[in-house]
Structures are given as C-alpha cells and as structure tokens.
Amino acid sequence: MAAVSTPLSKPAHADTSYAAVTSAEAGHETYAERLRLNRMGMWLFFISEAFLFGALLATRFYLWGADSRPELDQNIGLIVTTVLLLSSISMYTAEVAARHGQWKVFSIGAWITMIFGAIFFFGVVIFEWGLFPQLYKGHLTPWENHYGAVVFAMTGMHALHVVSGIVLIFIMWRLQRKGRFTAERTWGIEAAAIYWHYVDVVWIFFYPALYLIGHVAGH
C-alpha cells in the first residue's frame, strides 16, 4: 500500500509517529483485500448500469408491447451478435493469457477484441442507423416514431459502452506494453475484461428484444 496522507488535524511535521502508525494500519490492507474492494466496486457499478439498461428494456416493452417490433435486418442482427460473442471469447483469452504471463497471446486477444468491437460498432452505425446511406440505406430514424426512437436509444447507449470498452482495452494494452502488469497482478486487465463481458451481457438481452421478440409491425 502506498503512503497514506496525514489527516489535517495531525500535521506531518508535528507527529511523524502518528503518520507512521497510520501507514502501518493502512499497510494491513493487503493487495488481496484491495482487489476484493476493487471487484466489489466494479460490480456495484455494473448494478447501477443495469438500472439504465433495464429502463431502456422496459421502455421497449412499454412502447412496443410484447408482440410487436420494427422490421430490422435479421442477418445484420445475427452477424453483429456473433461478432460480439466472438469478441467476448477473444477478451476471455486475453485475460486468461495475462494471468499466465502469456503477454503475446494477451496482445493478440486484446487487438482481436478491439477489432471485433469496432466491427460491431460500425455494423450498428452503418446498417441500423443508416449514417452512411451511400453504403446502406437505413429505414429508421429516431424522430420518426416510437420504433425508431427506441431502437436508436437502445443501440446508441449500448454502442457508447462498446466504444468506451474499446478505449479501456486499448489503455490496458498500452499499460501492459509499458510493463505495468505482472502475471500475478492484472487487475486493470481483469476490470477491462469484465466490463467488456458486461457490454456483451447487455446485448444478450437487447438482441432478442430488438430483433426477435414479437411480430413485425404492419405485417
């Protein structure tokens, strides 16, 4: 544990023994305990995020009902879902490799994950949002009706997390290149990995909600 700052009531110059005791007490917090707290904090963050994604999911069922959905390209839905599933596998491989000190495998896994994440993101942006009509003409707009609004809200919020996950994995890859991790201490990589898997879990629910549940409206 790094040195702990002395409380305001006890100036460092006045009572070095107090500071020493404080540091010693803080020193009882082993790496394992800190790791446990880090993990707990991460999972609390996931729970808080679950409310956000849960609200979006509830919005979908409230506005569309359980028996209707917009006409979305089923092939695109299945492809981007498969890509995200593959990215979870590569991220799992990267994390396991890091825990065994196989840094080359970690790098390859991290980069494959980032590439798959980018493919997923551009798949949504190009094919669902239709932001590049010269490549693919999308048929939904967020302002058109409640179908477009919900699709854009759900995929938009999820895509934002995909992008932040890619950034996080890239940062961990850079830190690893600088030698910040050892096989015994890989918390940053673990955090990035479980964040990425969380993004995957969200899509596991979003995919059927957007693409599969209910009949196409107007058909």
Next chain:
Amino acid sequence: MGYYRTGIIVAIVLAVLTAFEFWLAHVNPGVTFLMLIAAAKAILVIWFFMHVKRLWSAEEEH
C-alpha cells in the same frame, strides 16, 4: 491450451443458444422463452467470463 478450455466450451454453448433463439424466434417469437434463453446466456457469461465467483473467493494475487 488447457487454460482456455472453459472459455471455448462456454463459447460453443453460447453459440448454440444464439442459433437456437434465432430459430425459435421464427417459430414462436414469444417473450417468455426468448428471454429465458437470454437469461441462460447471461448467467453463463457472468459466471464463467465475468468470474462473479471471485467476489467471495479468497485470492492472494491477480
């Protein structure tokens, strides 16, 4: 390769479940079964990929 075996098995199960839900949606697009499959997939990811068990398991390093 042994390190990665669990991940590979889970990935295969996830792929099978995804294919099954895709097929099921074309047969019966009801919310119940599709959400049950999604929940099963989520549990697999949370348990094996997100290592939720580490929250209460004693581990010195990593």
